[in-house]
Amino acid sequence: MQIINEILAREEGKTLEFKLDCSSLEPIVRTVIAFANTAGGQILIGIRDNSKELVGVEDPTSHESRLCNAFSDMISPQLIPDINVVSYRGLSLLLISVPHLSGPYYLRSAGLERGTFIRLGSSNRAADSEMLEELKRQAQNVCFDETPLPGMNSEQIDFRVASELFAKHGKSIDINKLINLGALQNIGGKVVPSIGGILLFGVKKEDTLPDARIKCARFKGTNSTVFLDSYETWTGLINAVDEVIAFIRRHTRQGLEIGAASHQVMPEYPDIALREAVINAIVHTDYSSKGMSIRVGIFDDRIEISNPGGLPFGISMEHLFSGISRLRNRVIGRVFHELRLIEQWGTGISRIKETCYMAKLPEPRFEELGSSFRVTLYSGSTPRISQRSWELKLVEYLQIHTEISSKQAADLWSISERGARMKLKTLVDEKIITKIATNPNDPKTVYILHSGV
Helix, strand or coil, rough: CCCHHHHHHCCCCCCEECCCCCCCCCCCCCHHHHHHHHHHHHEEEEEEECCCEEEECCHHHHHHHHHHHHHHHHECCCCCCEEHHHHEEEEEEEEEEEEHHHHHEEEEHHHHHHEEEEEECEEEECCHHHHHHHHHHHCCCHHHHCCCCCCEEEHHEEEHHHHHHHHHHCCCCCCHHHHCHHHHHHHCCCEEEEEEHHHECCCCCCCCCCCCEEEEEEEEECCCCCCEEEECCCHHHHHHHHHHHHHHHHHCCCCEEECCCEEEECCCCCCCHHHHHHHHHHCCCCCCCCCCEEEEEEECCCCEEECCCCCCCCHHHHEEEEEEECCCCCCHHHHHHCCCCCCCCCCCCHHHHHHHHCCCCCCCCCEEEEEEEEEEEECCCCCCCCCCCCHHHHHHHHHHEEEECCCHHHHCCCHHHHHHHHHHHHHCCCCEEEEEEEECCCCCCEEECCCCC
């Protein structure tokens, strides 16, 4: 029962889908393919996806057999997810658990080019040519920035810039070290730059990778209607960090903290949070995406830092917040780590959150928006979301007791059960809690905390 409660507390998304029944098998097969290719996931069958009303599955053993046959016959290469019949409040449900695996997996009848699906939000999308190549690279354990550029030579790398950057940290650099880091590669006796090498130290990276730029803008107010200033940079990725931070500093407020002996300048946004967010975008950008660039938008009340590429395949938002990370660009990551721009893998998100908390700023927001990722930092002028006392009381109760009925809520709040149902509905609409019921009039209806609260 606990696993179903946990699933019902979530919304459909990258790793979860609800299905009413098994009447149409191909949509279920497509979802299994998309989950396997993207970050794994679960499909719960026997539930209305719009209302989360549980209806159950008649003759679940028969449907389980049909699903097994469909997965075996319709998916290539072979993929057999875990299927379980789960009993919940007298109903039988089917729970399909799909791991993330190196594929690409595809619908056999459509073929690899047209039948490969990935998960974007709560939708299955046919993988385009760029995404398909990314899936193939993942299967070969190769990153895009490791790709050699055989039409070039080592002179396309600016050794002066590379030497200066390493010298700042008391380190030297030569061709052999650049080869070890992956910025250069020895291909048949010829030393050529990799894509990562060009991104980091390329003489004219804009000629080779015209979309590998960072666009910065300061907008008037809280929307992107009116520009006050803008800036673009194609410089090497390491120097680009400081250029972007400098642009942000020019367009955000600086305050003073007055102490007994001295005054300390207090920026509107903490340096650590800003730097981590900018570096996160640079290191995790999908540089194979055409027509997309890193964007930094500064508004009166927030900063939005967006990069092309959602989370790397195999990683979900749940993984991200638990500190599990997968490096999309190994060459860039190695060099940033060597130059101490990255301290530990997977700690950037927690450092951003912790720094904003210590500065008494609203909690930053992290979003996977289709094929991009965005970090939003809020200024001190952004009002914090305040919780009502009765809401806090309920949240504290659910953190201890897991679930609550409308009668128990009425007792908790010392109000009528009708009044409690109205407050509970408000919290359901606000996605603070989730209602669990087999039908709209289920006498056993309970409420649990919404996933993420």
